[in-house]
Amino acid sequence: MGNYDYSGYVPYNYGYTSPYMSGMNASNMQGGQQTADIFTFPQNLPNALDLIQQALAGETEDRLFYSWLIENAPSDEDKQIISGIRDNEIGHYALFRQLYSEITGVMPQQVQGEQFVIPESYCAGLSRALLGEQNAVVKYRNILYAMEFREHINMMIEIITDELRHGILYSYLYTKNGCRG
Structure with a gap:
């Protein structure tokens, strides 16, 4: 059960790149910072x-x-x-x-x-x-x-x-x- 980190909230659509978001790479952006792509196997x-x-x-x-x-x-x-x-x-x-x-x-x-x-x-x-x-x-x-x-x-x-x-x-x-x- 332990300690809880409320700062780890990730928006529902985190990582989803809409085909309508031309030129944007939402799959590796969070708060303007580069992150690992959590959807990549x-x-x-x-x-x-x-x-x-x-x-x-x-x-x-x-x-x-x-x-x-x-x-x-x-x-x-x-x-x-x-x-x-x-x-x-x-x-x-x-x-x-x-x-x-x-x-x-x-x-x-x-x-x-x-x-x-x-x-x-x-x-x-x-x-x-x-x-x-x-x-x-x-x-x-x-x-x-x-x-x-x-x-x-x-x-x-x-x-x-x-x-x-x-x-x-x-x-x-x-x-x-x-x-x-």
Whole structure:
């Protein structure tokens, strides 16, 4: 879950070069500065593999976090929603392992992730979860850009749409429980 960087926002159309934008190269411009083309395969594959390993590294911390949220949830509905999200995340872990091994031909190495830090409150935990889902979508979108095969693209779309749905569910719980930032 960790620290959040809000400055990494990339506009929806970042990287898209419209055929109507003659002479402009939007695919490598951001804020007037030259950037790597995130849509170019296979040049972006090493970064995607690093991001997959980062996603796998957070597994232990994530499981502790979800357990804490479930234990501190004030209602059965909250517990059921968070349990469903946790179960989806366990499935994502398996998909990331499969992706990594199919792309590289080797199983990913176990890497230690961040240390679990107990949230100050249930609402603070929901806030952390909501921001974590948002940050995951940004990272996972970059992995998606590096996928070459339809099966891998479909796996990433499943993971990303689950993360978006999780964000909506956490937002619902945050509002339902009267949390304030």
